[in-house]
Amino acid sequence: MKAEHVNPFIKASKEVITQMTNIEFKVGKPFLKKSPFNAKSVLILIGITGDLKGQAIIDIDKSTALKIVSGMMGGMPVAELDEIARSALSELGNMIMGNSATLLYNQGIKIDITPPSLMMGQSMSISTDHMQNICVPLEADNDRVEINIVVKE
Template sequence: MKTEYITPFLESAATVIEQVCNVATLRGELELKEVSLREDHVWIMVGLVGQFSGDVLFGIHREVALKIVSAMMGGFPIADLDEMGKSAISELGNMISGNASTLLYSRGVQIDISPPILVDESAPPTFSGKALSIPLTLGEMGQMEVQVLVIN
């Protein structure tokens, strides 16, 4: 699995989060591991097709997701991830993935992305295989995890 597939998603996530939340980001260590969806997290899944196929998953602890949605809504306090909050956090995944696909294109890799899907913990999709995974620290807000699962 090529690490150049995950780099544009990390670059894009850092840029988008820094702009939307006004926080500095810091990358953690890259790992190759089994795809896993941790509990108490909001998972945004975006499908990838083109020169390679797969999925990118953004995992955000619920408390961090509430902070991000609050920042996206101008600092308005958010207590629960209602439909508006789910829409906002899905749009975050769309912004990151759209920017990443532009970065990939500028590097000679053409992909298309699907609309983001919030993955429900009660009925998560089944994944098999290994993903490139890296945590991204969002200032004092907490962490987000980026997992890229490439099928071909």
């Protein structure tokens, strides 16, 4: 996958998460993730169509998801991933991908995104067969969010 296709996702992810949570996430080194992979306990899935086709998979463990939602709600303590918390996480994914789409458009690459789907559970195995998965880790203290960009160019 070309760097000019990955970089907008990295930039949008870091900026949106930091702006929405007031937690400074740092971008780790992107890497190829093999399929299938074991997901954490919370996944935000967003389809990508247009000049690029595939999906973005935002992979978060539950404790980090709770911190993110708390940050999005102005620091209000969040103890469980209830309907409001799940909606906030879906909206976070939507904002990341919307910003990514804008950055790509500015490079002449047109994409559309699907509404986010949120999955929660234990021991989820995700298969991205036939497509390369570039994983971009975002880290803050002991918290980690993995942005998986799985597209055909």
